[in-house]
Amino acid sequence: MVKKRLYLELENCIGCRSCLAACTQCGGHEQRNRNYVYDVNPLVNRQTMPLMCLHCVNPACARSCPAQAIQIHETGAVLSALVEKCIGCQNCTIACPYGIPKFDTEQNLMYKCDLCIDRTKDGIPPMCASVCPSNTLQWLTDEEIEAKQKQFNLDNGKWVTSMPYLEGETNVRVNLPGILQGVTKLF
C-alpha cells in the first residue's frame, strides 16, 4: 500500500463546511466534528480556510499529556485521547501550537482529529478529504505532492509545506500556491 498524506491547498476553500459535517459522521467521532473553517478577513472578503490537526511528527499535545493518553499511530497519525486514560487536565489544548484539541467538560475528556484512523490506516482518505468539493483537502502520495510542487514552483519559488513555515515537521502538508504567487484562482 502506498503511503498517502492529507494535503491542504488552503486557498481553494469555498467555505461550504462539508468537511465539518463529514467529520461528525466518521466512526468513533460520536457526531462531533474536530476540524475548523475560518473566515480569513471577515469584514473585507469571503475567503475561508480550513484548519485541522496537522499531525505533528513531534506532537506538543502528546508531549504535554501527563497521562500518556494521546497515542501516535504507526502511520504517524496523532490519535484522540484514550477514554480511560485522559484525566482531563487540558494541558494538550494549551500546548498545541494551532489550538486543535477540543475539550468536553461534562465528559471530562479531550477529543481531537484522529485522521479517521479506521479509514486512513487502510489507505482510505479521511472523511474531510473524501467530501471536499473544491480540492482544498486532498489525499495524495508523496510523488503527487512533489508533482504539485513542480507545477506551482514556476515563478517566485515560494512553496509552503510544513517547514519552515510551521512550528515543526508535520505529517499533513500545507500549501497555498496562489496567494503566495499572487495568482487569482477562478472559483
Add this chain to the structure above:
Amino acid sequence: MQSTISATKRPERSINNAFASQYAKSMFLSIVGLAILVFIGTRMFTHIDLNLYGYMVGTITFIGGFFYRFIAWGERPPTKIIIKKGLKLLFRKSTAKTAVNHLAIYDFIKKRGFYRWLQHVLIGWGCVLACLVTFPLVFSWMYFTMADNGYYTVVLMGMDLINIKADGIIAWFSYNALNISAIMVITGVSMALYRRMKNMQARAEQKFVYDFLPLYLLLFISVTGLLLTVQNVFLHGWMQPQMSLIHQFSVIVTLIYLPFGKLAHIPFRPMSVFARNYREHYGDEHMKECKVCGEKFVSVEQSNDVINVLDVNEMNFNMEKDGFNLAELCLPCRRKYRIARFSGSPTHQVKVKEANQNARG
C-alpha cells in the same frame, strides 16, 4: 526538593544511596509494609491459609510491575508536575467530592453514555467487591472461626470483629459476596464485548492485547470463580481442587497483566482528582488573559507549566515578532493566528467572533 539536593551533596550519609534507584527503594518499602501487615494480621504467621499462597505471589509480582510502570511514567515532565502539585493540593475542600465523583460513581462516564456507565459500574464495583473480600483473606488480615454455638466470629487484623449467626443474613451475604461480584463482572464484561462486536467503529484503536484480553481475563476469573460455587453446591465439591488452581492461575495472570494494559487505568485514575484540583486551585488564584483578545482562558500557572514542559522537550512556541508565546493565546485566537500566518492577513486582529465551528449548530 530541599532534601534531595542535600542528599546529593552528602552522599555518604543518605539512606537514598542504599538503593540503586528510587524504584528499588519504593519496591522494598512496599514489600516490607506488606510483610508487616501479614505478620500482624496473621498473629505472627499462625493463621496463614496455604491454599491462597499463589495469590500472594501474584500480588507481589503485581506490586513489582506496578512500581516499574509508575516510576517510568512519573518521570515524564508533565506527569511530575501534576503529581507534585496534586499532592500539595490534596487537602482542598472539594477533594472528597471530586474523588467520589470520579472514582466511585463515575458521573463523567454517564455523560459519555448510560450503557457505558452501567457496564463500567458493574465491572468496576464487581472487582472492588471481590478484592475487598479476597485480599484480606489471602493475607490473612481477615478470617473466620466457628465456635460450637453456631456463630461465626469474623477476625479482622487479629481482633474479633463481630459474631454472626451461621445461617443469618450477614453470613449469607459474606458467603455469596464473591458470587454476587462474579455475576456483576460477567454482566458488565458481556455488555462491553457486545458493544465491541456490534459497534464496528474505532476498530483501529482496538488491539486484542489492549482491549479484549483484559475483558477475557476478567471473564475467565469470574466464570472459574462461579464454577467453584457450582461444584460446591451441586456437585459435592467434585473436581474442586483442580478448579481452584485454575481460578488462582487466572487471578495471577491478571495481576501480572494489570500494570501494563488497559486495566492500568485503575491505579492511575486518582490522578484525575489531582488534575481537577490543579485546575480549580490555580484557576481561582490567577487567570491568564489571552494576549490577543484579553479573554481569561486558563490559569497562569498552567500556561507557564505547559511552556516549561514543552521547553524540556525542546519545543519553543515564542512568536518573537508578535511578542507572545502560543500558549498565551486563547484557543480561538490561536487558531485565527495560524490562519493569519498562512494567509498573510491579520485574522486574529479582526474583532469578529469566530464563526460557528460546530457542524451540528
